[in-house]
Amino acid sequence: MELKLPEHYDPRLTIRETQDAIKYIRDTFQKELGREMNLERISAPLFVEHSSGLNDNLNGTERPVAFDMPELPGETLEVVHSLAKWKRMALKEYGFQPGEGLYTNMNAIRRDEKLDNLHSCYVDQWDWEKVITKEERNLDTLKATVRQIFKIIRHMQHEVWYKYPEAVKLLPKDIYFITTQELENLYPDKTPKERENLITREHGCVFLMQIGDKLAGGKPHDGRAPDYDDWKLNGDILFWFEHLNCALEISSMGIRVDEVSLAEQLEKAGCSDRRSLPYHKMLLDGELPCTIGGGIGQSRLCMLLLDRAHIGEVQASIWPKEMRKACKEHNIFLL
Template identity: 70%
Template sequence: MNLTIPEKYDPKMSVRETEAAIKYIRDTFQREFGKEMGLERISAPLFVPKSSGLNDNLNGVERPVAFDAQDIPGETFEVVHSLAKWKRYALGKYNFQPGEGLYTNMNAIRRDEELDNLHSVYVDQWDWERVITREQRTTEYLQSVVREIFKIIKHMEHEVWYKFPAAVYHLPDQITFVTTDELEDRWPDKSRKEREDLIAKEYGAVFLSKIGWPLKDGEPHDGRAPDYDDWLLNGDILFWFEPLQRALEISSMGIRVDRDSLKKQLAAAGEEERLNLPFHKALLSDRLPLTIGGGIGQSRLCMLLLGRAHIGEVQAGIWPDDMIEQCAEAGIHLL
């Protein structure tokens, strides 16, 4: 357990006022995000068959919650870690065209998450995906979509300020783009997270790109599954978060792998056996569209806009007893 307690913390709202703010942020952002990004809301699964290859394996070491079903013998089902691959499958199945896209409410269980101010066993986010053309598989297009998302988040700050003026956390006016190798060149002796904190504090909001391939020291900046994001065309949206004195990741996103980058990244990860799974076969045979997509943390966004010190203040979860006690003593009210 790793817990940060801010000095003289004041949530500025009661639990019931906080619940009202959470509902307002979730309802308003979902509506505005779908409208501004041109995305349709669709239903999504809580679990998928293990044999489909549709589950996100994150860094490759996290254990999914798995179970069987009485009337479907011989199959194991996994609670999703995210819908990174399922969304692309859905876009093809529902015949979405370039420029069209979807979003959905994703709920997941990550049993191996290390619990702290930002991480919970329960994950809730808006997962989204848009069909693109091959010509749009560029850094320039990726950055244009990041700016779209930042603009929507910034607009939400004004919406929340109007409704809850005493509670809003103010955001920077623009987002800066930086790559992981640029961070390594600038701070070679710092850890990955220290680099993120330093660059986020300097600019307020950054899009940190090119996550997955090894840096000069032989290790990647962070782990990324090899079969959804193109490691040269992905990244995280980070905000400097004053209450915790650290970078706060709001979104992980990217242009998805095509046939060539899929094979290259699976080979690099030593996981070429995945090429035999249904999802990967469909991608290799061009039966899936080219896409861009990502996830935006619902509880993380509420934390950011309300300046909350713990994700448990904006979502109902499970926490160690000593964490609950320390939070209560500091005025951090866990739901």
């Protein structure tokens, strides 16, 4: 996606009013998330040891920001791409029980990200994870959790409307569920992103399920690391976004792999060598709890609720000078 500059764009709030709204959304949403989903706020690391296998490798091509320390000879430390695996370890270490969970602030640097209206090299999200029973590793649990998150986001729309009625974006009243294979069957001649846009434009909000495995057409809908989400029980929450005429992903989430799905997915992804890493060995030996979890983009949510055309309007990051100039000329003020 290249930079899009909507005609006659009006942010409706000043930069200082926007900063106030950002703080309000972030403070209020995390409290609602914790209360409604029985999640406790915990602290999380900014970086992990490479040898632990805890970092998320995303699509397998992104390079983590890495460094060494004199006190840890021979070890490489990596800024996290996400906390998908770390959270599951934390649930075990801290003694969380089924029905209990955690959430935390996750901050990452994605150095290989292509910069546009939706993508920044700085990623900020609420990472959350919850213990479930073996019997709850099913589609019903996944859908019920998605509906719960959708309900919290919808409630935030009303909260923002009370304080900033001139700026809030009105959201759809329901969320539509569809698998990536069903979507490919609907639009076999379209690219994955084109399919996402078509289905999200039609329904307003979509939970697109089963991301990672190959489809009938021979390719996966999108890349997904093989060692955290179960590819049969995961998905993305997408909202239609008029300013950019595209689907806006707010959350990636899913029921996590167990020992069976981990072994299958590592083999499919050609990553069986990871079986020897500490985290993966614990999982294959059945030592970690069954969990469901995901990430909810903080800046993405602010962008959605305040109806902003560029993620740089709601987060302070680095942008090319040409992009800053073009945005300013179109009334898009990057922080």
